[in-house]
Amino acid sequence: MKRITIYDVAKEADVSLATVSRVINDSRVVREDTRQKVKEVIERLGYKPNAVAQGLALSKTTTVSIVMSEKLLAYNAKILNGMMDVAHIYNYNIMFYTTSKGISKMQDVIESVIKSRVDGMILFNDNFTQEEMDVLNEYKIPMVVVGSRFEGERHDHVGNVYVDFEKLAYDLVKDCFAKGIDDIALMEDKLNLSMMNQMKKGISRAFEEEGKTFDGYLSYNDTYRTSYEFYSDYLKDHKPNRLNIAFRDSQAIAILNAAREHGYSIPEDLQIITVLDDKYLPMMRPTISAYNIPEYDMGAIAMRVLTKMLVAQDGDKLEKNIEIQAEPIERGSTIHYEVKEEAA
């Protein structure tokens, strides 16, 4: 069961190992007939180059790591798929790391990432502290932060692929004002705190521009059950807000179920819009409006940016910061008004 090595191939093909190395690396200096001979032997022996040895020899592992929190994993399958596909196209392997509260802290992950000498990494925003970022910065590992706008210091080795949630929220609220709605609630989502903050900022900015103050931030726990109970409770001594902004599906569904059970109808009494779309939203009755965030693309772009960073020479200018556009999708949980665009 001994794994066969480049030596075995060389001996069998009666050439030196350098030649074998050349053919497996597609060097063009090797004569056609010897190339064929070597290839035949490789095939016959079933030789597979040892990537570990290659990595050591080249100081380059052609693997990049992706690290995200376990909690977010369930919501980011598409983004992950985008990353995986692009990584595969560029022949990068993926070292996958998750962080979880009890078991595996970001610190451990960073330690592992450094030891395994990956060429670069992708980090999900909301998943690291400034301290942790500092460690990473010491090692100057090329990385791209994905999700929301990265608000830390911009080093040359970090890129950012993001949705501008501040702007999204701002635009949404401005739009509501134009429709005469200013009774707005934003449901907290503890899973995405920095995104949450950016949303809050955007909403507040819109309010302030009208000389108003936003006070519709509803803070509670982060599961469906607790959201549902919270909102059921809330409705006992509040009327529902006219527009309710939820971040994820389960919050939106919690509002929907609780409101209906309190005799309210949607969208007449209250409207609901979710930020992150999801296949479950159109399964609800009524269907729930959301934003179309091209998650797969976002992952794909993030990985592509990273691969570009990895091959870039010093001095190459490349766009490491890319904003992803999110478009509203109107469904049954919001009322459609005439679009107020002036230009055709």
Added chain:
Amino acid sequence: MKRITIYDVAKEADVSLATVSRVINDSRVVREDTRQKVKEVIERLGYKPNAVAQGLALSKTTTVSIVMSEKLLAYNAKILNGMMDVAHIYNYNIMFYTTSKGISKMQDVIESVIKSRVDGMILFNDNFTQEEMDVLNEYKIPMVVVGSRFEGERHDHVGNVYVDFEKLAYDLVKDCFAKGIDDIALMEDKLNLSMMNQMKKGISRAFEEEGKTFDGYLSYNDTYRTSYEFYSDYLKDHKPNRLNIAFRDSQAIAILNAAREHGYSIPEDLQIITVLDDKYLPMMRPTISAYNIPEYDMGAIAMRVLTKMLVAQDGDKLEKNIEIQAEPIERGSTIHYEVKEEAA
């Protein structure tokens, strides 16, 4: 920016690299004061052992790969979390591979897995052919197949952590018979074909034991949209079956929505039960019954079995095949009958 190596540490600490190697590997033969000295230097220089070089020297990478299909990723977050946590506990890194129709075929993945010299791998069932398995078998890579019962040849290097869907389906149908229901439909799920087949087998076996034939297999496409349309159509010239078995949430929800829109009420006119539970099922109205499959544990167990296989000596007997129990969860979409158990 040169990465510092064991040599740098050795020189700085004024010992040989062998000694440094000993302290980072917790060898007990090194004198306490030199250990301290070396440790201090390691700390000061921020030295991190190069896992690639270690891998080469030891012929052991302490990484295992997980490979699953992109489509399944969205449904298997918990199982993945279980695997990741256990891997982390045992200090294994994870090489993550996904297969997708257009981009990355199983064959490529196998190629990569072999090249990267992982110590073992976890495969999701329904994601490989016999041929591919044959390739893997040649290399005798320790692996565990997770999900459903593995029906291929049992080599010594493959384990299996699974839910017995045949039995689950059989028991469910027997139960129905006992309640006087024999009008049963099973919705096809193209994402999980081998599980589907095992379900079908179990149902058919139960029917045959009663001298009946099962003909309620409803086959169609695999998205919510198409399921919904299919079932809406189906209801135009069929009455709904009394019991409808769905595999995943979206199929169950499709049935629920379509049936209600046709004026049927649930569970009075038709009952629905889903195999794979999910947080969305209890959000529906009515809430939808399902089975409790401990997914996180399943992943954790699978990874644990793999790690055990990796350290096992030849001749060690260890339980590589583990069945995971699934318990029914009764919710609003099924009618609760008195349990017919005899023993208290």
Added chain:
DNA sequence: TTGTAGGCGTTATCAA
């Protein structure tokens, strides 16, 4: 076009 030899960063064996 091919081969030789040194290096990539560790671990392990054997002496000292």
Added chain:
DNA sequence: TTGATAACGCCTACAA
């Protein structure tokens, strides 16, 4: 208890 030194499997000048 420590230190040389030979692997581990590959790549790449440099020489032939």
